[in-house]
Amino acid sequence: xxxVTQAQTEISVVEKExxxxxCVYETRDTTYYLFWYKQPPSGELVFLIRRNSFDEQNEIxxxxxxxxxxxxxxxxxxxxxSQVVDSAVYFCALTLNxxxxxxxxxxxxxxxxxx
Amino acid sequence: xxxxxxxxxxxxxxEGQNVTxxxxxxxxxxAMYWYRQDPGQGLRLIYYSQIVNDFQKGDIAEGYxxxxxxxxxxxxxxxSAQKNPTAFYLCASKTSTMNYGYTFGSGxxxxxx
Numbered sequence: 001x002x003x004v005t006q007a008q009t010e011i012s013v014v015e016k017e018x019x020x021x022x023c024v025y026e027t028r029d030t031t032y033y034l035f036w037y038k039q040p041p042s043g044e045l046v047f048l049i050r051r052n053s054f055d056e057q058n059e060i061x062x063x064x065x066x067x068x069x070x071x072x073x074x075x076x077x078x079x080x081x082s083q084v085v086d087s088a089v090y091f092c093a094l095t096l097n098x099x100x101x102x103x104x105x106x107x108x109x110x111x112x113x114x115x
Numbered sequence: 116x117x118x119x120x121x122x123x124x125x126x127x128x129x130e131g132q133n134v135t136x137x138x139x140x141x142x143x144x145x146a147m148y149w150y151r152q153d154p155g156q157g158l159r160l161i162y163y164s165q166i167v168n169d170f171q172k173g174d175i176a177e178g179y180x181x182x183x184x185x186x187x188x189x190x191x192x193x194x195s196a197q198k199n200p201t202a203f204y205l206c207a208s209k210t211s212t213m214n215y216g217y218t219f220g221s222g223x224x225x226x227x228x
Contacts (some may be wrong), residue, residue, distance in 0.1 A: 009155065033215040043203060045219040052215070059170055091157065095215060100165055102173065103207070103217055107157035 002027045004094050006106035013082050013113055014085040021077040021109045023092030029053075031097040034068065034075045039108070051075065052097070082113045117142045121206050121220035128193075128200075128227050136191045136223045138206035142196040144218070147189035152177060152203040152222075161204075164189055165211070193225065200227045 003026040013019050025034065036048040051058065051068050059066045063080045067110045079086055119140045128134045138147065146165050150158040162175030164183040178197025183189055189208075193200045206220040 006157075043222045043224070045205065048219075050215055052206075086157075095121050096218075097215070099211060100171075102163050103158075105150075105158040106161075107155060 004106035035093040119220035144208035146209045147208040
């Protein structure tokens, strides 16, 4: 069975601080995809990134960066110089590369950035 | 523009009444999914459907029912058997050719009083 764990329930930072959101996953399959989504107060899910299990290259997109380490089954997300607009719930998710499977989500981390 | 439409955004019902949440997509996606979100619980899978006239239970299917009579539509009925129906419900879809291309609706917030 697959599982995603986001151990940090809530994080509070002050603007311009860097913050890292942790994600640990479990699967016995060798081919899978990992995702991060942002959920602002309006409720819709905003797709941030997708990673397949064969691509461990870290990625940077503006103030966002992701660190994927298969050795520790982790896919951590760092926001550099956080801003108030980054305040949201962030979800890590996992799906297998096979038909008939669904996205499995972690419980989410609520990030609050104050000015 | 292609996408998923969930309506209404807010829904209120009296306890004991069944209620149906709408989910329509014009993306020509084969698979559709229903998730429930409670504070601190993440998104939990209720039901999913890979093709028309077929669907499978997810992790928390009790008290819910679905139908998939058309490819575009995957309505979710919250029955009176669901003990705590108040939640935020999200619908998603995915093409069968890519096992990672999920699209989400904007959600329906159901409140049962």
